[in-house]
Amino acid sequence: MKNRLKVLRAERDLSQAQLADLLDVSRQTVNAIETEKYDPSLPLAFKIAALFGCQIEDVFQPEGQG
Amino acid sequence: MKTFLQNDSPDFRANLTTGFVVGAMLGVALGMGFGSILLGLAVGMALGLALGIFISRRELPMRYPMYLVRRMLLTGTLFLLTMMIFALAEGMASGATLILGAMVPTLAGALFVYSIGSAIASLDEMQRRIQTEAIAIGFGGTAIALIPLALLDISTHSPSHWLILSLIMVSMWLVGKLWTKRRYG
Numbered sequence: 053m054k055n056r057l058k059v060l061r062a063e064r065d066l067s068q069a070q071l072a073d074l075l076d077v078s079r080q081t082v083n084a085i086e087t088e089k090y091d092p093s094l095p096l097a098f099k100i101a102a103l104f105g106c107q108i109e110d111v112f113q114p115e116g117q118g
Numbered sequence: 119m120k121t122f123l124q125n126d127s128p129d130f131r132a133n134l135t136t137g138f139v140v141g142a143m144l145g146v147a148l149g150m151g152f153g154s155i156l157l158g159l160a161v162g163m164a165l166g167l168a169l170g171i172f173i174s175r176r177e178l179p180m181r182y183p184m185y186l187v188r189r190m191l192l193t194g195t196l197f198l199l200t201m202m203i204f205a206l207a208e209g210m211a212s213g214a215t216l217i218l219g220a221m222v223p224t225l226a227g228a229l230f231v232y233s234i235g236s237a238i239a240s241l242d243e244m245q246r247r248i249q250t251e252a253i254a255i256g257f258g259g260t261a262i263a264l265i266p267l268a269l270l271d272i273s274t275h276s277p278s279h280w281l282i283l284s285l286i287m288v289s290m291w292l293v294g295k296l297w298t299k300r301r302y303g
Contacts, residue, residue, distance in 0.1 A: 077242040078181045084302045090244050 134170040136188040141166015197226040248298045255294025
């Protein structure tokens with residue numbers, strides 16, 4: 053799954069560690085999501101979308117779309 | 119971001135104390151085995167303090183709370199100690215005493231496993247997946263490694279030492295963890 057997490061994080065001038073604290077996950081998890089090595093669970097994906105004030109599909113897109 | 123603990127924080131002091139106690143206990147036990155308790159105690163305390171500083175000075179790769187790291191260290195040490203004491207005292211006891219003695223490391227081991235379980239429960243979803251996959255690889259790898267060992271046991275009629283099985287299990291778990299960390303890292 054592709055995502056815009058890195059772009060959204062950069063727009064808000066947040067570090068990976070700061071975002072990890074806000075999402076209550078580890079920095080490694082934020083890094084793995086950004087590098088698309090790990091797809092988050094639905095609750096975490098909703099949490100990320102809510103944090104950036106957008107819809108879930110604005111952050112995550114299936115492979116081959118977007 | 120804070121990546122290590124301050125020298126005056128309660129966690130830092132607790133880490134030093136835990137490292138010191140763990141090092142001293144293992145040092146004495148090993149010192150007894152090598153015939154020099156004082157040397158074992160001194161080296162153990164020094165290494166234990168170094169361990170306390172080490173875990174305080176770096177960002178933990180997993181999101182275990184510090185108290186769980188300390189609990190794992192203490193219960194793991196307790197397990198090793200009870201195993202060592204049993205091995206040393208094995209020849210001195212017999213019958214029911216021997217069976218009771220063999221039960222003590224089991225209890226310490228159960229406490230250790232409970233601590234590891236609590237630590238895994240405190241992880242986030244990706245780190246839990248890393249641990250689960252590592253355990254699965256460790257289990258599968260151990261099962262595969264046991265096949266030639268079992269065949270050798272049958273052909274030579276000399277059972278393998280239980281320590282070999284423990285070493286294989288730990289090695290396979292570590293291989294699994296490295297593999298999954300590389301995959302998600």
